Amino acid sequence: MAIFEPDGKNAIHDGIEHEPGGGKALFDPTDVAILLLDHQAGLFQTVKDINVAELRTNTTMLAKLAALMKLPLITTASEPNGPNGPLMPEIHQSAPHAVFVPRKGEVNAWDNQLFVKTVRETGKKTLIMAGVWTSVCVMFPALDAKAAGYKVYAVIDASGDPSEMASRVTLARFAQAGVIPTSTNAVLCETHRTWNRPEAADIAKLYTMVAPNYAALIESYQKAQDVMKTTAKTK
Helix, strand or coil: CEECCCCCCCEEECCEEECCCCCCCCCCHHHEEEEEECCEHHHHCCCCCCCHHHHHHHHHHHHHHHHHHCCCEEEEECCCCCCCCCECCHHHHHCCCCEEEECCCCCCHHHCHHHHHHHHHCCCCEEEEEEECHHHHHHHHHHHHHHCCCEEEEEHHHCECCCHHHHHHHHHHHHHHCCEEECHHHHHHHHHCCCCCCCHHHHHHHHHHHCCHHHHHHHHHHHHHHHHHHHHHHC
């Protein structure tokens, strides 16, 4: 028999005291910075392991999440005026607070001193990265950031690679290095944590981006609520 303290203190189970609640294995939303790397129009044309429309939507969701939850967001591109093309505009449109760090052609963003300085100045030690290509633009700075002492997550479905093989090999290398693969939906959920918060309605809209069928769930629920209200008024 377990006894749970109403004020959130430790629980007593069979005479043994236990720590309250879960979530210790998840990232701390107050210690997170999001890095969106090389989401460039030209590179999108080479992506073969994920539908590009889905990739862009997931990336936009991360930007919206950063804006809503006031998370630091850094974007970068090696050379926006080159053949890889400009950054997708949805990121900065969705998150006006995002900081763009120009590079001088470095393939690995972590080779750029200004980029590393900008990351350090956030004061966050958990980095959530996504980009194109996963096997280069995400993996290189992810491995370097991990070596520098950061906890690093790689958002696989907000990233893209030229082939399924490249993506699978990258996941294996992430696992060896201790970089944590994750998804946009998981990032949203780990940041969200509870519906008992003032941003709940806006968070629900973000879920419809990563899980479009969730929009139907919300619509059906809202319709049921409207019917109940109408019925109550006619009685």
